[in-house]
Amino acid sequence: MKKKMVIGIAILIIATMVPVFAAGESETAASKPVTFMWWGNETRHAATNAAVDQYMAANPDKKVTTMPNPFDGYHDKIIIQLANGTAPDLFCFSTEWMAEVAYTKNPVLKNLYDLSDYIDLSELSENLYKGGEINGRLLGLPTGISGWTYTYNINKLQEYVQKTGNSLPPGPGESWTFEEFIQYGKDFHDAMGPSSALIATTKDSLSHFLVHVLSEIAGAYYVNDQAQMQFTRSDLVETLNLFERMTDVGLLPAGRQQVESLSGTTVTTTNVAAGNWAGWYCWTSNVAENEDTSNSPVGIMAYPSLGRPEADGLFVRPAQFWAISRDSKNAEDAARLLNFIVNDPKSIAELELQRSVPPTEAGQKVLADMGVLSGPAYESTRYLMQSADSKYTPFILVAELTEALRNEYSKFIVGSQTVDKTADSLMSQFDSILSRIRKTNGIE
Numbered sequence: 209m210k211k212k213m214v215i216g217i218a219i220l221i222i223a224t225m226v227p228v229f230a231a232g233e234s235e236t237a238a239s240k241p242v243t244f245m246w247w248g249n250e251t252r253h254a255a256t257n258a259a260v261d262q263y264m265a266a267n268p269d270k271k272v273t274t275m276p277n278p279f280d281g282y283h284d285k286i287i288i289q290l291a292n293g294t295a296p297d298l299f300c301f302s303t304e305w306m307a308e309v310a311y312t313k314n315p316v317l318k319n320l321y322d323l324s325d326y327i328d329l330s331e332l333s334e335n336l337y338k339g340g341e342i343n344g345r346l347l348g349l350p351t352g353i354s355g356w357t358y359t360y361n362i363n364k365l366q367e368y369v370q371k372t373g374n375s376l377p378p379g380p381g382e383s384w385t386f387e388e389f390i391q392y393g394k395d396f397h398d399a400m401g402p403s404s405a406l407i408a409t410t411k412d413s414l415s416h417f418l419v420h421v422l423s424e425i426a427g428a429y430y431v432n433d434q435a436q437m438q439f440t441r442s443d444l445v446e447t448l449n450l451f452e453r454m455t456d457v458g459l460l461p462a463g464r465q466q467v468e469s470l471s472g473t474t475v476t477t478t479n480v481a482a483g484n485w486a487g488w489y490c491w492t493s494n495v496a497e498n499e500d501t502s503n504s505p506v507g508i509m510a511y512p513s514l515g516r517p518e519a520d521g522l523f524v525r526p527a528q529f530w531a532i533s534r535d536s537k538n539a540e541d542a543a544r545l546l547n548f549i550v551n552d553p554k555s556i557a558e559l560e561l562q563r564s565v566p567p568t569e570a571g572q573k574v575l576a577d578m579g580v581l582s583g584p585a586y587e588s589t590r591y592l593m594q595s596a597d598s599k600y601t602p603f604i605l606v607a608e609l610t611e612a613l614r615n616e617y618s619k620f621i622v623g624s625q626t627v628d629k630t631a632d633s634l635m636s637q638f639d640s641i642l643s644r645i646r647k648t649n650g651i652e
Contacts, residue, residue, distance in 0.1 A: 241271035242541045246300035247282040248562070255562045259555040263548045270541060290316040295533040297542035301348055303339075303526050307435075307602035310342040311649040317347040318532040318539055326543035328551055331568035333593060336524045339600030340531075342433060348529025349550055352564030355524045355596060356416055357588040358509035359495055360406075360487035361480075361502045365396075368486075372399050378510040380591040386450075389512035393459025396486070405461045407454075408485035409469045410476050415610040417489045418617060422447040423521035423598065424514045431609065433601035435645045437638055444631045448620055455621060461485060463621040470614050477501060492592055493527075493564055495585045506584045511595055522596040523604065527564035565589045603645065612637040 246256055253276040260272045275296055277285070283305060289295035290309060301317070309316050320327060320340075327349070329337055340348035358377075365376055377392060378384045384392075393406035407417075423430045425446050426439035454460045461469070461479070468475045479485040480501050487509065488498050499506045511519060530549065532542045549555050556571040560580050566572050572589065575581035581589075603609070616634050619625035625633075645651075 240538050240541075241273045242298060242538050242545050243273045243275060243296035244298045244542075244545065245275035245277060245286070245296040247277045247279045249278075252276075252562045255559050258558040259549060260545075262552070262554040262558060263545055266548070266552075266554070267544070270544070272545060290533065293535045295535065297536040297538045298530065298532055298546055300351065301529045301531040303528060303600070303602070304605060306340070306342065306348065306529065307645070307649050310345075310347055310602065311651050314534070315342075315345065315347060316534045318534050318536060320346040320349060320532065320543070320546075323532070323539060323543035326540055327547045331551055331570050333524065335596055335599055336526065336567055336593075339524065339526045340529055341599075342602070348526070348531040349546060350526030350528075350567040351530055351550075352527035352561075353524050353567050353589065353593070354491050354493045354527055354564050355522065355589075355592040356420060356489060357492050357495070357592055358407075358487065358489055358511065359498060359506045359584065359588065360509060361483060361504045362507045363504040364400075364483045364486040364502075365507065368396055368400055376507065379508050380510060380587060380594075382510045384510055384512055386512045386514050390454060390457060390459055393454065394457035397458025400486075402458075403479070403484045404458065405479075405485045406459045407487045407489055408476055408480050409461055409466045411470045411472055411614070412491075413489050414466060414470060414617075415614050418447065418451065418613055419604075419610070420489070420521035421450060421514075424516075424519075425450075427516065427518070427520055429520060429523065429598040429601070429604070431601065431603045431606070431642065433599070433603070434651055435603050435642045435649070437642060441631050441635050444634060445627055448617070448627050448630055451617070451621065452627075463623070466621055467618045470618060492585065492588045495588055499584070508584055508588050508591060519595045519597040521598070522592065523598040523600045524593060524596045525600050525604070526567070569593070603642075606641070606645065608641045609638060612641065 244260065248256070256276065257274055260274055264270060264272060283302070286295060286299060286301065287308065336350055336353060337346070339350065340346055360377065368374065369376060372395070374395060396406045397404050419430055422439055422443060426443040428438040430437065430439050432438050451460070455463055455466070460466060465475055476485065481503070483502065490498060495506055511522065530546050532539055532546065536542055551568060553574045556566050556574045557578065560575060565581065566575060572581055572586065576586055612634060616625070616630050620627060620630040
């Protein structure tokens with residue numbers, strides 16, 4: 209309740225305030241240090257400070273005052289600072305918070321398009337950097353990238369290949385249909401036994417897998433950047449029926465195991481470690497973790513297609529955003545620093561993976577050449593960048609939507625609720641949640 213009150217007060221201030229600056233300031237913008245704030249642990253702090261040192265070494269006439277913070281309390285701190293005009297020039301801003309400040313007539317984040325003379329966007333894919341664009345204003349640049357990919361336990365799939373004579377799943381650069389994907393999952397389950405499944409489920413992955421398939425069926429990402437549904441009830445019914453098929457043939461674990469995995473128990477870790485659940489729909493940033501859990505090298509599956517070349521259910525997610533305060537009196541120098549942090553090889557070498565995978569292909573190559581970014585983590589990231597067709601929006605990860613989806617799906621997949629009742633309930637809940645979001649954020 210305290211956090212909600214802080215956010216509410218801040219939004220009210222944001223909507224009504226007029227920037228106030230201290231009178232009699234003697235420093236010129238050219239001589240004033242850029243203030244730079246972020247959150248993280250000591251390792252991230254050290255890497256970010258090292259990147260700043262590289263910037264000041266390359267630009268001796270520029271000074272930066274760094275302001276590292278822990279994550280706890282950071283949200284309320286930056287929201288209040290933005291509201292009263294005391295925010296640092298450049299700062300880290302969460303993707304989940306963008307909706308709180310982006311839809312006012314005069315957002316408290318600087319439109320980075322106004323600073324395009326100082327920020328090189330040419331190395332960032334349009335889908336990626338436009339994830340920070342709302343109502344035509346670029347309010348943040350990605351600190352790093354992540355997204356969803358299909359991976360598998362190579363040891364277990366090789367065992368399946370040897371047992372059946374079938375091949376490994378298609379990989380990046382190859383293609384297969386969703387029907388072929390389902391058939392492969394059935395064949396794997398039939399050959400490897402009743403406890404096996406091609407794709408594991410977790411609380412996070414199952415809801416995003418549902419959203420991915422729903423968006424593919426709808427031909428557009430399920431919620432757009434104006435908090436509006438982009439799917440129909442019939443799209444939702446088709447999605448639920450498809451997941452029932454995948455469960456029935458054994459591509460997914462049994463319904464009750466899926467529900468158990470949604471509750472956060474150890475059922476997923478146990479089955480992945482045992483090799484029973486041999487693949488994952490996971491964040492690209494979790495590929496290395498899956499290698500460790502499965503005690504196996506990891507392979508990358510091609511994204512199965514529902515008949516269209518567009519990958520409407522795939523997006524590249526900014527890990528977080530770098531943003532500049534609207535009220536910054538040093539915005540040009542802040543933009544120069546931002547450009548260095550995102551694009552300069554010296555900065556990228558210092559930051560390594562502290563902010564996830566670098567958002568530019570050139571940056572990824574720097575870390576690949578260093579041996580920091582390699583193997584399936586690198587391969588899956590590049591493949592995602594080449595494949596994703598949808599723009600990230602502030603509402604992709606709205607917890608209320610994914611929670612409603614998980615709750616209703618849980619009833620459906622164990623047979624306690626019909627597909628029609630599930631679809632009706634979800635359409636009603638989504639409509640209510642999104643209506644409230646639009647009202648809260650002043651979206652027309």
